[in-house]
Amino acid sequence: MNPTGAVSSSQPLQVASFAEWRAAARELLREGIPPEAVTWGTPEGGDLFSGAPAAPPPHAAIPLPPAHGPRPPTALLPRSMLEMLQKAACFRAPDRWAFLYRVLWRWQLGEHDVQSAADPDGSRLHGMVKAVRREEHDMHAYIRFRERPLEAGAPRFVAWFEPAHDVLPQVAQHFVARMGKVSWMIATPEASVLWDGATLHNTGPLMSSAADLDDAGEALWLTYYRSIFNPARVNAQLMQSHIPSRFWKNLPEGAIVPSMVSQAELGARKIGQVQSLGRKSGATIPITAEKAQPDREQPSSLDECRRCELWQYATQAVPGEGAKHAPIMVVGEQPGDQEDLAGQPFVGPAGKLLDRVFAQAEVDRKAIYLTNAVKHFKWEPKGKRRIHKTPAQREVEACHYWLEKELAAVKPKVIVAMGSTALKSVLGKGSVTLKDTLGKPIRHDGYWVVTIYHPSYVLRVPDEAAKQEAFSVMVKGLRLAHELLERPDTAEPG
Incomplete structure (x- = not known):
């Protein structure tokens, strides 16, 4: 069947899409024309994406050769068979239309084994479907x-x-x-x-x-890709088996991977192993963890901090924020879910309540330095949400390094510790509790220390009267911190 509707051995039946093939095959089956009597072809420039299928010409306009052998019944195909034929039609092979018609002919004759992988034609059909599905997956991925x-x-x-x-x-x-x-x-x-x-x-x-193609942001992606590349664990053969070579040339990282693999072979692998030794687990030894660790250069920025394991599960570290030389530093426990995403302290529900406390106490937030005892969000999953989890003592101690840096840079006169975790971080190990120190200023390492409730505690209190009382304690504590700015450093607490 050509575009004018003729069928002959010298003039192939031309189709460019599955819909066209299906319409032509239905007409051929109706006339009982066997596969060996049909020559299939593809119009120049035609492919499976060439547009809407052309309607088959009317039967009266098609001169047909005599039928050979039994005519198959015009039964409907099951959905599974039709889907296999449609998927296999995407497989690029010179004889795909002829092969699919042979499979269809055999099925309509009752040879349903043609759908089985044990049948020669069925085996090829399954192979074509598998190859097309794999190509779809690769195109999604690469x-x-x-x-x-x-x-x-x-x-x-x-x-x-x-x-x-x-x-x-x-x-x-x-x-x-x-x-x-x-x-x-x-x-x-x-x-x-x-x-x-x-x-x-x-x-x-x-x-x-x-x-x-040209993308200004591609340089940023390549920088990130280099930063996550671990030369100590590179396996070139595994990389090639997971990503076929034909995809590498069109991937942005394909331009830099060969040189990084070469550098790994030339010695970068050993360097990568040395840098990762500190994170290796080993047998317990009867000395303190600080003495067991080899001497390492301390991180120069929060983004580089690996002093505890929390960095692995947080979106980012959340630094302190506020006036450069604020007289009052407010220390909370750790960032929450919204702070972790935004990279700023106290921007979630606890931060909004804290703003109300500042307003009630007549303290300007912009004149305060706000930070947390722990800089990474510690959480546990609950459904689709990330729920706050109290940091462990070792995590508080590991992050005290950053709090000391903030204290040295800001040089506040008064530290307001919000909650028990912040109090432990500010004072270090000791038996002093939040309950014992509410409303009672403490002198510690040259600072006045005032304790108040953490805003999240106020949000969790179910009783309205208790909630108002906790809110009032916070307001009084901030007012006390402001009053301490006028008190001489040598004055006694009271």
Whole structure:
């Protein structure tokens, strides 16, 4: 069957999509034409993404050769068989349409073993389906979108990929669901798809290679990739087996991986092993942990801190914030969920309550330095939420290094410790409790120390009267801290 509706051995029946093949195959089955009597072809420039299928010509306009052998009944295919044929139609093979028609013919004759992997044709059919599914998975995994400069009508993100099979239509639907209303384009050597945020447009090839793409943010990605690359654990053979070589050339990191692997082979692996020795677990030894650890250079910034394990589970470290030389430093326990995401202290519900306390006590938050005893968020999962978990003593002690740095830089006169964890961090180990010190200033290492409740405690108190009492204690404590600014350093607590 050619475009005018003729069937002959010299003029192939041309189809460019599964829908066209299905319509033609249904007509051929109706006329009882066996596979060996049909020659299949693909129109020039045709592929599985070439547009809407053409309607089959009417039966009266098709001259047919005489039928050979029994005519198969025109029974309906089960959904599983139809899905296998549709998936296999994406497999690039010169004889794919002829093969699929042979499978269909055999099925309609009652040879249902053709769907089994034990059958020669069934084995090939299963192999084609598996290869197409693998290509879809690889395209999902190895497409890299580059952000483009904002231009009217142009997609915001563009990607280049060279698929081995015709999987662009179904992969395009995957990214439509995944990327929402953000505009993007995926270009391949055979076709392109463009999503404008509402409609998916199918076109011919619009690019020739990944070299046509440029992304200013790619340098940042490569810097991050280098930072997470561990030369001590590199396995080049494993990397090549997990990511086929044909994908590397179009991945941004593909340009730097060979040199990093070479450096690992030339000695960087040993350096990486030395740097990681401090995190290795080992047998318990009868000395303190501080003496057991080898001497190491202390981190120069919070982002580099590995003094305890909390950094592994937090989004980021949350430093203190406030006036550079504030007379009052307020110390809380640790960042909460919102602080962990924002990278700023006291921006969540506890921070809003603290703002109310500041207002009631007539203290300007901008004149205060706010920080926490522990700089990383410690949490445990509860459903889809991250729930606060009290830091352990070893974690408080590990983070005291950063509190000492803040005290040395800010040089406050009064420290307000909010809660027991903050009090332990400020005073160190001891038997002093929050209950014993509420409303009673303490002299410690040249500072006045005032204790108040943590805002989260006030939020958790179920009884309204107790809640108001706790809020009042916080207000009085901040007013006391402000009054202590006028008290001589040599004065006795009282």
